[in-house]
Amino acid sequence: MGIVAQKFGGTSVGDATKIQRAARRAIRTQLMGNDVIMVVSAMGKTTDHLVDLAAQISHDPPKREMDMLLTTGEQVSISLMAMAIHEAGHEAISFTGGQVGMITDAYHTKARIQRVDTDRLKEHLKAGKIVIVAGFQGVTEEGAITTLGRGGSDTTAVALAAAVQADVCEIYTDVDGVYTTDPRIVPEAHKVDQVTYDEMLELAALGAGVMHSRAIEFGSKYSVPIHVRSSLTDVPGTMIMHETAGMEDVVVRGVALKRDLAAVVLIGVPNEPGMASKVFGQIAEQNIVVDDIIQSIYEDGKRANVGFTVASSDLSEAKALGDRLSREFGFRGVEVDEGVAKVSIVGIGMRSHTGVAAKMFDALYAADINIEHISTSEIVVSCVVRQEDGEKALKALHTTFGLDKNQGNEG
């Protein structure tokens, strides 16, 4: 007897039959003696369609209203899921994020969970019901509806699993686990049986769309075992977990590509103490996530160009902020480059192996790809390249680090 959290992504609840299939899985899990919490995404491409609809009305829709709009998608799927369970003769109740006590900050469209009040949830679990929660949404202390960023249902699921100390958080999706890279881009990619939280966090943050990176942060912090698996089969998927002996033997666990990046360069920044703090403090205040920062100093040390990359979706805000800072602090201008992408290799094995970065640069050279800049951490090496070179770079690295299926690495 335990608590199992099960999250079903958009494709896993894409039509009535799939909703019924997910409902049966939850019922089966409950019949095995578990309390079951389901977290459900909007059906199929509903969220994309809502985004398109908003774009037809406004170039820059108010973020509060975007949240109001997008959360409707999940409200459809949770109610249908509850009906499917009732129809099968079992008890279920659906809740919006607000109803279930998912309290967030007020950064609309990318809110962060601040706390989860689980009283209501626990009460219904205790009464023997399957509790169905709308993914990706929350509410501020003041009652405003928020969303956690695209793909955020994973985070809802892991946060709830953490809050009730679930035995496992199962992420049901349209692939049978976490692959060495996106199998849609590199068909030679293969499923990995295990990946550490640290590796998955990096992979997710660096472009592996299979999991929302905030979900991994919760998983790691509260030690929630996460099982990524297929909603169509019973085949075991990938366990995301703390490191165990032997996991360091694999040098590169996976490679990732982040395509939707833009570089912003602040030109002629006075090179004086406190400037970086002022600039990046203001960027952080607007909740813009900065990827890499490069500073080059010139004019005998009097001026610097400060470049950083941001998600394309944050570019207009970052540019506007750059322009304002430029006027305030007397920079010479702001340049923007929308044509960049980032490829990364990730693996805890890098901690104990040398020459990994050099091998990466060789592979990119052999593929005739220019590296625009490089960043490294203990378990990651990333290179910014032209956007049009991104997929080629990803494939080259996947092969170079022995990750292709036919290289005998499956499993």
Ligand code: ADP
């Ligand atoms: P869901 O709607 O279930 O949340 P997503 O589309 O968010 O599904 O995530 C699943 C998709 O993630 C897969 O179809 C796959 O194309 C993509 N993906 C990207 N990187 C990886 C990876 N490393 N392993 C597995 N899938 C990946």
Ligand code: ASP
């Ligand atoms: N429905 C939301 C999206 O498409 C959240 C999710 O599916 O995780 O981004």
Ligand code: MG
């Ligand atoms: Mg997803």
